[in-house]
Amino acid sequence: MSTLPMFEGAGAGPLGFDRLVFGVEKARTRSAANEDPIEARAIAAVKTGDAAAYDYLVSKYMKRVVSIAWGVVRNAADAEDLAQEAFVKAFESIGRFKTGEPFGPWIYRIVTNLGLDVMKHRKRFRHEEITDSAPAARGDRADLPAISNELAERIDRGIESLPEMQRIVARLYLVEEFGHAEIAKMTGLSEGTVRSHLSLARGKLKEKLADLHGGSND
Amino acid sequence: MTDNDNFLDRLRADARQLRFEPDEMMSTRIAARVRERIAADSQTGIAQMLARWFRPVMVSLATLALVATLGIQWAEQSHDASAASLDSMTSTQSVDISVGGDTFSVE
Numbered sequence: 458m459s460t461l462p463m464f465e466g467a468g469a470g471p472l473g474f475d476r477l478v479f480g481v482e483k484a485r486t487r488s489a490a491n492e493d494p495i496e497a498r499a500i501a502a503v504k505t506g507d508a509a510a511y512d513y514l515v516s517k518y519m520k521r522v523v524s525i526a527w528g529v530v531r532n533a534a535d536a537e538d539l540a541q542e543a544f545v546k547a548f549e550s551i552g553r554f555k556t557g558e559p560f561g562p563w564i565y566r567i568v569t570n571l572g573l574d575v576m577k578h579r580k581r582f583r584h585e586e587i588t589d590s591a592p593a594a595r596g597d598r599a600d601l602p603a604i605s606n607e608l609a610e611r612i613d614r615g616i617e618s619l620p621e622m623q624r625i626v627a628r629l630y631l632v633e634e635f636g637h638a639e640i641a642k643m644t645g646l647s648e649g650t651v652r653s654h655l656s657l658a659r660g661k662l663k664e665k666l667a668d669l670h671g672g673s674n675d
Numbered sequence: 676m677t678d679n680d681n682f683l684d685r686l687r688a689d690a691r692q693l694r695f696e697p698d699e700m701m702s703t704r705i706a707a708r709v710r711e712r713i714a715a716d717s718q719t720g721i722a723q724m725l726a727r728w729f730r731p732v733m734v735s736l737a738t739l740a741l742v743a744t745l746g747i748q749w750a751e752q753s754h755d756a757s758a759a760s761l762d763s764m765t766s767t768q769s770v771d772i773s774v775g776g777d778t779f780s781v782e
Binding site: 508511512515516519520523524527528533536537540541544545548549608609612613616628630631632633634655659662663666669 | 690696713717
């Protein structure tokens with residue numbers, strides 16, 4: 458999946474701040490676990506065979522799941538199929554889902570893995586639709602606010618120009634705002650590898666977007 | 676490192692708007708398809724459960740029927756065979772008695 462070396466310890470700074478950040482991220486992920494009692498009840502109901510209770514989980518995580526899927530495959534139709542598949546897969550294996558855990562990270566991991574599988578499949582059969590010069594046409598651009606459209610477009614192009622795993626990690630970090638630990642869980646990479654991908658992506662993006670965020674005019 | 680982190684933080688603030696927002700139609704479609712597939716899966720599940728129960732029961736019944744048929748057939752055959760051998764034994768066991776040049780057969 459990745460050609461980059463693994464830097465397991467790369468995140469640990471001399472003062473251990475990075476470890477502290479990891480800890481905060483983990484705590485945030487964990488504390489988000491049981492914050493929604495309706496979600497916990499819905500999961501319990503689904504586990505006992507009440508399929509209708511699953512609607513709550515689908516509607517709650519719909520937008521995020523579709524957005525993650527789209528970020529990986531860059532195609533609205535594929536993202537729709539992936540989201541659907543992810544929800545069905547999650548339902549089918551709900552028996553293995555740990556009670557009390559948040560549903561979000563689980564479904565995010567499922568959809569990310571499905572997306573990565575699609576990318577592998579595309580690569581294998583040389584059906585890649587996206588190139589750096591021609592990002593996929595999509596409807597969301599029209600929804601962006603007019604003022605920030607150009608800015609968003611440039612950031613988007615910058616992210617899309619990155620090698621695949623850097624692109625996916627950068628998108629999950631920048632656009633979806635997941636933490637390193639969360640991205641690691643979702644992609645199956647180690648946190649060190651996620652940081653490594655992100656560091657490389659950061660360097661390239663800084664180069665490409667120097668005039669946007671590198672100077673004093675931000 | 677800090678500059679870079681600031682750079683990513685600033686980029687994050689602007690990149691947030693790149694999130695894909697599924698429209699109402701897409702959301703409804705996905706939810707409906709998920710519901711449909713879950714329902715189909717649960718129906719398949721019931722059928723599979725029944726099949727899981729029925730298959731061994733049917734196999735057992737079929738085996739019993741086969742064993743019973745073979746048993747009856749074997750019993751009938753062995754009964755016929757014993758009856759036939761008794762008949763043949765009784766029919767062939769005759770005693771020949773010769774008296775004064777004449778032979779008499781007594782069954």
